[in-house]
Amino acid sequence: MHRTTLLSVVVSVGLLAASAACAQDKKAPAMTPEMQAQMEAYQKAGTPGIEHGKLAAMAGNYDLTVKSWYAPGAPPSTDPGTATRRMILGNRVLVEEVTSSMMGQPFTGQGLHGFDNVTGKYWATWNDSMSTGVMLSEGTCDAQLACTYTGTHHDPVTKKPQTSRMTSRWTDKTTEVFEMYGPGPDGKEVKMMEITYKKRP
Template identity: 80%
Template structure:
């Protein structure tokens, strides 16, 4: 069997060894290669300082959402709420959003994490206005000011679109999220700004 770097398959590579030795009433043993593999997976899966920073963002928020539907035009403004909490043993922050968008009820879900293997922050987003998924990767500083690059498929052109997103904290309870993407002329334009105000 060729061992895989995918965790369930990698562990499956170790099972025949343990099973055979269990039949002989011996304690399972691992080769140095197997031990190194297990240590690598344990290191990759152990929450650390970056995950504790994500956990500090958990809570309930009130949102002010500004959306630009065309360059050089005033944005529309909506309100909403967001709930953030840690899941998967404090490894991933999940965000649930409820608001209005263009006069229609809007719900969305985002996942935010830090990959110990790549050393990068990552996020996903899907919502009630799409059946697709946006996947982003980026970096965050000590104050959790972040810059992400994400890709999604445009419903009209069917082609992938790359967007840039930033987050910053104006104070301990106020976060500002901004999203930029190519406008009709191909130049980067601001599409959205969301102000998160954390409830006490």
């Protein structure tokens, strides 16, 4: 567990324990204003809001059309796929599981999507069967869930961090288009992937 997350858990548990002790033992001292403020901050940070409700509306089963560009100027490779999205952790996080193919090989992936009440930004992670690493992304979305993310992962060839730009938009109530851009051979940004999600009834 990340140190910051562990610290948050420890502080939260401590504050809740103090509150419970105060409630059960009338002789126990009341929480200090500082402790009360800390507890309220943690409760606010952990309470699902409007943004989490928007993520929940994306839950369901999807058919995918996956386009991948392996070389600048070359036509894309197109593969079918499926995705399942569902909410976890008390409607705080959307988990996405994808099955498709890539470069002629079976491909599976899993992503997490959330909204951080503390930073006010959306975040995402991505793992798949063609890597042992993880991509971490952060971004913003408008009221219609048109989003722009910046993600970072370690490039297998250079071993260095590589940054990608990702966008997503809903063209209608059941269709989402995801696009991913990254550095080409000359370092300039090129389109690498486009996924069209079609939600099943």
